[in-house]
Amino acid sequence: MAYFRSETQKANFVQLEEEILNGWNKEKTFERSVARREGCEKFVFIEGPPTANGLPHPGHILTRVVKDLVLRYKTMCGFYVERKAGWDTHGLPVEIEVEKELGTNSKHEIEEYGIEKFNQKCKDSVFRYEKEWVNATKRVGFWIDMDSPYITFDNGYIESVWWSLKEIWSRGLLYKGYKVVPYCPRCETTLSSHEVAQGYEDVEDPSIYVKFRLKQEQIFMLAWTTTPWTLFGNIALAVHPEHTYVKVKVKEEILILAEARLDALDGEYEIIGRLKGKDLEGKEYEQLFEVPVEGESHRVITAEFVTLEEGTGVVHIAPAFGEDDYEVCRDKGLGFSQPVDSKGQFTSEIPFPSLVGVFVKDADKRIIEMLEQRGLLYKESTYLHSYPFCWRCGSPLLYYARESWFIGMKSLRDKLIANNEKINWYPEHLKYGRFGNFLENIEDWALSRERFWGTPLNIWICEECGAECCVGSIEELKERAKGLPQESDFDLHRPYIDEVVFRCDECGGEMRRVEDVIDCWYDSGAAPFAQWHYPFENEEFKRNFPANFITEAIDQTRGWFYSLLAVSTAIFDEPPYLNVLSLGHILDEKGVKMSKSKGNVVDITSILNTTGADALRWYFFTACPPWEDIRFSELAIVERQKKFLNTLWNSYFFFVTYASIDEFNPAEKAIAMEKRSAMDRWIMSRLNSLIKEVIGSLERFEIHLAARRVEDFVIDDLSNWYIRRSRRRFWVVEENFDKDCAYLTLYEVLVALCKLLAPFVPFVTEHIYQNIVRTVLEEEQESVHLCDYPSPDESLIDAELEDSMDLVTKLVEAGRRARSDAGIKIRQPLKEVVVVCSKEKSEKASSLVGILKDELNVREVKFEEKSEFVAGERYKQVGIDEDTALFLDISLDKSLIEEGLVRDLVRRIQGMRKDLDLDYTAKIEIMYEGDEEVKEAINRFSDYISEETLAVDIKEGKASGSAKEIHEKRWKIGKKEVYLAILTA
RNA sequence: GGGCUCGUAGCUUAGUCUGGUUGGAGCGCUCGGCUGAUAACCGAGAGGUCCGGAGUUCAAAUCUCCGCGGGCCCA
Missing domain, CATH: 3.30.2320 (hypothetical protein PF0899 fold)
Incomplete structure (x- = not known):
């Protein structure tokens, strides 16, 4: 009776994978693989939540299989690895998708449409492609609990976020300020940096040199700008404290500019004095146009950001229209002026009635004319530079100061850096490179968004006295807000929450919520605790913090990797994760980023349906280091499958075919390793060396090295050498000891390989395991994924034997070459081969002499020392190294x-x-x-x-x-x- | 425009950290062989300005600087 199910020589991987998926589903294999490790040391993973309002992209699939590999590996190593799926559901990208659908173009239109309906649409849209996500996730074999995921729009999740914001607020780290943000005056909305990046275009703008007259002196500061309209918001002029400035006489006027920028002057000039930038500090100048200003203004200040690459070294500062400008004015305690409204039109604050209500960019020409008339224009030309435009409507964006809520990350800078110290980054350069540099220069987090679909900012302000109150739980909300429905399903989103009004503790006035929602990056940054509804339900979070491992693509460095660290540092002063693997992106075959607009996004589903998930996974793992970009090639996936998976399959096929014929049953055999042949001991030695290397590489997330090592082993060592060399041993008809050794050895190698490869290619390994293990050894685990990961048996590693085999391989190659040179085919037996080498080498090789004899088809193999051997004419010689050569006797006789x-x-x-x-x-x-x-x-x-x-x-x-x-x-x-x-x- | 990163045969890549034999593989190509040996295998061959330039050094794919190109992030 045969113990193993027979197989077809050609595997149908797609069909096989579907069967395995059904099996896992029926047997609850995933759940059991996790449960089996309950009580063991935890390996905590956090799923970076995707948004399911679009189809999964190849990059998402890559991330998912890398996560799966690591988590399966750690589970097999004995860790308790829970895996909670998550969905990111808030934010501007979701709103934009819905706006597209509704055809709305501004916030105003959304309000007209109704916030309630709009948010409902947003909520509906975020699971539009959930099914596709779930299917793709399962199909590639990513084991994650999608039945009880965390969802960022859930009340419980929001409640945890609120709790955390209140923690931050009570420490005085959540404050209201102004932020200069890119703003579309037509759509009346701020844009995210991602949107802005899409809209840069090269344009010609005016380039003007403006003269600012110093008070009490007939001297002008010469400043340069490409945005004349911002001159109405001028508050200061900035110079670099250390650079040299010159007073120059041009015609009858005296101008001040940086010495290094004298090129900016036309015609003749005379230098009449030199001074350092800091010597100019504090000098007052006359306002260009009479615009009301709150606070101090119109004096010269110093700033490090002033450069000498263009302009005059004197920078016009308008805090309402530039981020640097805003910050420097704030730092120096200067005032503020905002003569432009939210539509990008001048307000009545400016002293020219004809310009009131005019779009700022359209006013440039007239402003230049007015300067000219007043004798304040030094010169005028145009300037080509890249400027951002609204990607939706094409309007030029304005940098515009808006009221905004901030988290004071700057004051947490040292803590952020200290926590980053405790994190291992893969690849390492990110730690002090991109990420570390970012932390060094960290800015406060602009948390609020003047939008609709997001976690509402949980701050209420008294309309009478301005008192602030931050609500940290649903309980607190109900307490404070009389008349709030007491049933628990009150939706915390807008517009419902907007209607909740408090009575002010201070003055008895009405407190209303700040209308903003928060940046959705904060939502996902709160995942470590919010996914467990901490602190309202405590236990899970405490056991799951900090995480041992997260991985996402490189673009998350300043995204999720940062938001996690920022939130965790602000609240717990602990790093939220200890190891982070940053993955590369998937590029198309030409090395260009895949994007919908370019139409070069590969359809992963069709690859899964024709080639299979294991092949795709193996390709991702072997193609390159995980942190590098992959040039995606469908052909390469098929190639790797042919090369690796087919070879693995054929080795397995070979085994089951002959094991069935011989009715071999591994359960009935036990043979000590030292009794087995050199070939058997060799493959076992190689196997254990391999296991050691694979574990070492995986621990360093060098997934590609681990996978390539296994591939080499399967193709070269197992298939092309061990099985090829051993096949005759399996063909012997009668029972014999050597045949048993061969079967047992091959069996043991295949079983170990299955376990070793299970995290990489979970389907085919499961299939093989089911047939060769479960059929004969009932006490074994029911799935390869329930097994322990192999650990290397050092006692089976025989470095000397591996060395000897290396030498024999070299001799075989040399012998084949000698035959090829002499034109004698391998089928023709020859009399002898003489190996001339050191005594040491001949001793090494002598135990494997049978292999040499067989491979080279010679009747005899002799070893000689160099000094003792003289080759006759009938020998063909091939050199191997300095003191080793092979001589093949090519003479033929009748026999x-x-x-x-x-x-x-x-x-x-x-x-x-x-x-x-x-x-x-x-x-x-x-x-x-x-x-x-x-x-x-x-x-x-x-x-x-x-x-x-x-x-x-x-x-x-x-x-x-x-x-x-x-x-x-x-x-x-x-x-x-x-x-x-x-x-x- | 700035920061980080990658650039090695037609293609995919090893080697770069830690400078040192003649820069290794695989796919593809040519020739030959082998096969109850798997869309496989073996031997030989053609194919490299190691992105370009400069520098350091006795010696540079490797270290430094300046460019070019791809990618990501930021503006």
Whole structure:
């Protein structure tokens, strides 16, 4: 009875994977793999939540399989690895998708449409492609709990976020300020940096040099700008404290500018004085236009950001229209002026009635004219630079100061840096590179968004006295807001929350919520605790913090990787994760980023349906280091499958085919390793060396090295050497010890390989495991994914033996080359090969001499020392290294020729068996016709021929009759004509 | 425009941190061999300005600087 199910030589991976998926589903294998480790040391993972309002992209799939590999590996290593899925559901990108659908173009239109309806649409849209996400996730084998995911729009999640914001607020870190943000005056909305990045275009803007007259002196500061309209908001002029400035006489006027920027002047000038920038500090100048200003203004200040690359070294500062401008004015305690409204039009604050209500960019020309008239324009030209435009409507964006709520990250800078110290980054350069630099220069977090679909900012302000109150829980909300429905399903989103009004504790006035929602990056940054509804439900969070591992693509460095660290540092002063793997992106075949607009996004689903998930996974793992960009190639996926998965399959196929024939049962055999052959000990040694390397690489997230090592092992060591060299041992008909050793060794290697590869290619390994383990060893785990990861058995690693095999391989290669050079095919037996080498080497190789003999098809292998061997003419020589060479005796005699002829005949008969697709065990009869030499050779070697070809009878003559099936062919072997026929029942 | 990163045969890549034999593989190509040996395998061959330039050094794919190109982030 055969113990193993027989297989087809060609695997149908797609079908196999679907069967395995069904099996896992039925057996609850994932759940059991997690549960089995309950109580063990935890390996905490946080899923970076995707948004399901679009289809999953190849990059998402890559991230998912890398996560899966690591989590499966850690589970098999004995860790308790829970995996909670998550969905990111808030934010501007969601709103924009809905706006597209509704055809709205501004906030105003949304309000008209109704916030309630709009938010409902947003909520509906975020799971539009949930099914596709779930299917793709399952199909690629990513084991994650999608039945109880965390969802950022859930009340419980929002409540945790609120709690955390209140923590921050009560420490005085959540404050209201102004932020200069890119703003579309037509859509009346701020844009995210991502949107802004999409809209840069090269444009020509005016370039003007403006003269600012110093008070009490007939001297002008010369400043340069490309945005004349911002001059109405001018508050200060900035110079660099250390650079040299010059007073120059031009015609009748005295101008001040940086010495290094004298090029900016036209015509003749005379330098009449030099001074440092800091010497100019505090000088007051006359306002260009009479615009009301709150606070101090119109004096010269110093700033490090002033450069000498363009302009005059004197920078016009308008805090309402520039981020640097705003910050420097704030730092120096200067005032503020905002003569532009939210539509980008001048307000009545400016002293020119004809410009009131005019769009700022349209006013440039007239402003220049007015300067000219007042004699304040030094010169005018145009300037080509890149400027951002609204990606939706094409309007030029304005940098515009808006009221905004901030988290004071700057004051947490040292803590952020200290916490980053505790994190291992893969690749390492990010730690102090991109990420570290970012932390060094960290800015306060602009948290609020003047939008609709997001976690509402939980701050209420008294309309009477301005008192602030931050609500940290639903409980607190209900307490404060009389008349709020007490049922628990009150939706915390806008617009409902907007209607909740408090009574002010201070003055009894009405408190209303700040209308903003918060940046959705804060939502996902809160995932470590909010996914467990901490602190309202405590236990899970405490066991799951900090996380051991997160991984996402490189673009998350300043995204989620940062928001996690920022939130966690602000609230717990702990790093939220200890290891972070940053993945590269997937580019198309030409190395260009995949994007919808370019239409070069690959359809992963079709690859999964035609080639399979294991092949895709293996490609991702082997293609390059995980942190580098992959040039995606569908052809390469198929190639790797052919190369690796097919070879693995064929090794397995070879085993089950012969193990079935021989009714081999591993449960009944136990043979100590030292009793097995050198070949067996060698492959086991290689296997254990491999296990060691794979574990080492995986611990460093060098997934590509681990995978490539296994691939080399399977193809070179196992298939092309061990199995090829050992196959005759399996063909022996009768029971014998050596055959048992071979079966047992191959079996053990395959089982270990299954476990080793299970995290990489979970489907095919499960399939193989089910057939070769579960069928015979019932006490074993029911799934390969429930097994322990292999650990290397050092006692089986024999470095010396591996060395010797290396040497033999080299000798074989040399021998084959010698044959090739001499034009003698391998089927032709030769008399001897002489290896000239050191004594040390010959001792090494001597135990493996049988392999050499067989591979090179020679009757004898001799070892000689260099000094003692003189090669005759009949030897073909091939050098190996300085003191090693191989000499092949290429002389032929009658018996060698005859033996060669016999092997040729056997080869033909085997070919004919294959033509008929005969069963491996089917017996045949042979009939032949040929000359005397053929007849003699066949007679002399009839036993050998019968054994090799499973012939029960060999007769001379032509086949005829109808009792048997006849397959006949005429062959030319060398110069001889031979007729061969095989007869089968 | 700035920061980080990658650039090695037609393609995919190892080697770069830690400078030192003749820069290794695989796919593809040419020739030969082998096959109850798997869309496989073996041997040989063609194919490299190691992105370009400069520098450091006895010696540079490797270290430094300046460019060019791709990618990401930021403006």
